[in-house]
Amino acid sequence: MAGGATTPALVSAISNAGALGFIAAAYLTPEQILEEARSVRARTMRPFGINLFAPVPSTPASDNVQPALEALAPYHAELGLAEPAIPSRVIQDFDAQVAAAAESGAAVFSFTFGLLPEAAMRAVRSRGMLVAGTATTVDEAVALEQSGVDAVIAQGSEAGAHRGTFGAASFEAALIGTMALVPQVVDAIRLPVIASGGIMDGRGIAAASALGAAAVQMGTAFLLADESGIPAGYKSAIASARETDTRVTRAFSGRAARGIANRFMDEVEARGPGANLGYPVQNALTRTLRGEAAKQNRPAFLSLWAGQGLRLARRAPAEALVRRLVAETDAACRRLAEPEPAAGG
Numbered sequence: 042m043a044g045g046a047t048t049p050a051l052v053s054a055i056s057n058a059g060a061l062g063f064i065a066a067a068y069l070t071p072e073q074i075l076e077e078a079r080s081v082r083a084r085t086m087r088p089f090g091i092n093l094f095a096p097v098p099s100t101p102a103s104d105n106v107q108p109a110l111e112a113l114a115p116y117h118a119e120l121g122l123a124e125p126a127i128p129s130r131v132i133q134d135f136d137a138q139v140a141a142a143a144e145s146g147a148a149v150f151s152f153t154f155g156l157l158p159e160a161a162m163r164a165v166r167s168r169g170m171l172v173a174g175t176a177t178t179v180d181e182a183v184a185l186e187q188s189g190v191d192a193v194i195a196q197g198s199e200a201g202a203h204r205g206t207f208g209a210a211s212f213e214a215a216l217i218g219t220m221a222l223v224p225q226v227v228d229a230i231r232l233p234v235i236a237s238g239g240i241m242d243g244r245g246i247a248a249a250s251a252l253g254a255a256a257v258q259m260g261t262a263f264l265l266a267d268e269s270g271i272p273a274g275y276k277s278a279i280a281s282a283r284e285t286d287t288r289v290t291r292a293f294s295g296r297a298a299r300g301i302a303n304r305f306m307d308e309v310e311a312r313g314p315g316a317n318l319g320y321p322v323q324n325a326l327t328r329t330l331r332g333e334a335a336k337q338n339r340p341a342f343l344s345l346w347a348g349q350g351l352r353l354a355r356r357a358p359a360e361a362l363v364r365r366l367v368a369e370t371d372a373a374c375r376r377l378a379e380p381e382p383a384a385g386g
Contacts (some may be wrong), residue, residue, distance in 0.1 A: 042090075042202065043346075044066040044325040044337070049077055051268035051359050055083035058363035059170070061149065070133060071141035078145035090149035092141045095174075096135045097154050097320070105315070109326060112309055112316040116342055120275030120333045127318075131325035143168045151175070155194075155207040156188045163178050172200070173181040173235060174273070175205035176301035177215040182234075184225045185209065194258055195219070195226045197238025201261045201348035203298040216289070220252065241353035243369020247377065250370075261287035261348040262366075266359040278303075282351050293331070293344040301345035305330075 042065035052062035054230045064081065066074045074091070081089050106127060113125040139161045142150055150165040153175035167173060173192040176182035182193045197219025206215040219238040227234050236249035237258040249257045264270060265276055282301050289299050292309040295317055300306070309316055317323050326345075334342035347354075355362065 042093075042264075042346075046260075046264060047272040048082035048268055048270040049084060050267055051263065051270070052077075052089050053087075054266075054268050055263070055363060056081075056085045056087035056089045058180060059367070061088060061090055062254045063092050063149075063151065064147070065092050065143075066138065066142065067092065067094040068133065068322045069138070071298075074138060074141040074145060078147060082146050084256045085224040087254050088148035091145055091147040092153070093135070093138055093142060093150045093313035094203075094315065095152045095155040095157055095207075096132075106318060108312070108315040109318045110156065113326065113330060115120040115224055116330055120330065120337060120339065120342065122329060122333055125329070127322065127326070128325050132319075135236040135361045139164050143170070149173065150329060151194065153194075153203065153205040156184060157190070162189060175237075176206060176226065176298045177206045177217065178208055178210050179222075179225050180210070180231045181206070182230050186232050192233040192255070193226060193230060194225045194235045194237050195307050197222050197236070197252070198343070199239030199299075199349040201299050201351075202236050202346035203294065203296055206297070212289070216240075218230035220248070220381075223249060223252040223254050225353055238334040239348055240351040241306065241350035243349075243371070245372050246366065246370040247351070250374075251377070252370070259366075261351055261354060263359060263362065264347065266362055268359050269359065270288065272335045272338050272340070272343070274338040275335075275343055275345055276356075277381045278340045278345050279347055279354050280356070282347065284349050284352055287347055287349055291317055291320075291323070293324065293327050294320050296320035297348060298344070299348060301347050301351075303343070303345055 050291045055062035064077050082149050110125050119288045140263050143164045150170045151173040173189045173194055174185040174190045175194045175196050177196050186262045198216035204212055233255035234257045235258050236254035243263045243374050244342050246257050278301050286301050287299050289297050294309045
């Protein structure tokens with residue numbers, strides 16, 4: 042959801058409806074984090090959360106940047122941009138982001154991509170924030186529990202956007218479906234488990250609860266909300282896509298992430314690994330292109346992050362979506378609780 046989807050209007054509407062809205066702050070400067078949080082607090086008295094990417098070492102796929110620059114050049118020209126270049130800053134100052142998050146007034150701090158540094162944990166704990174980390178395997182969940190988090194987000198392979206994988210398993214090996222991952226994590230740790238990935242309606246929430254999850258995390262389900270900040274072309278792509286239209290790619294950021302396949306993804310992947318500088322450099326390199334594509338509403342050049350449940354996405358105000366999810370969950374739980382009809386006549 043990072044990159045503009047979680048507007049203050051979306052976050053506050055979700056919280057006002059009784060769920061917990063999150064500011065996806067990974068790409069925000071500390072000043073932007075504080076401004077977003079102020080805007081949320083002006084709209085709601087309810088708790089809200091904030092999410093960051095844990096710091097990870099750069100993983101360049103190639104020492105030669107020229108193939109990556111040549112791969113982007115035609116798209117820059119098509120959108121009327123200058124020649125692509127590696128920006129001077131490829132990632133935000135994580136410590137400064139954490140300091141801003143601690144001052145934001147958020148009740149929950151969540152993170153993905155690894156374990157939280159001890160100094161960051163102390164900073165958010167000092168403000169009484171609950172802390173949740175993301176796991177894609179049981180081993181990662183155990184490591185998070187040992188690090189002192191309050192809850193673990195079990196991210197199934199169906200989930201949209203970046204994979205949270207950080208342990209010994211490869212991204213490919215850690216593509217474990219939500220239905221398989223959640224109960225194994227529940228059995229392995231003593232912390233509350235939050236199910237994430239492919240959960241789009243009340244049936245999915247009820248199913249996650251049956252698997253032992255204490256809560257669910259939903260992203261794609263809110264991308265078509267009226268208050269979502271994604272471009273109109275992005276919303277149209279989700280509304281018209283099928284469950285077979287997403288795949289995991291490194292083309293945009295250099296890190297594995299699930300999104301709707303488009304021209305940029307297809308063509309850059311076809312060039313091979315030499316055209317990808319790895320995360321976070323590739324992410325920084327494509328940022329200008331993605332920003333301009335959003336302004337021009339050109340989804341062919343956007344990272345259309347979305348999960349596999351996108352056929353179930355609905356256009357509506359966020360508050361109405363939350364109310365509908367609650368009603369659907371209640372209905373699904375009642376159906377499960379009803380005794381089966383007696384056999385025979």
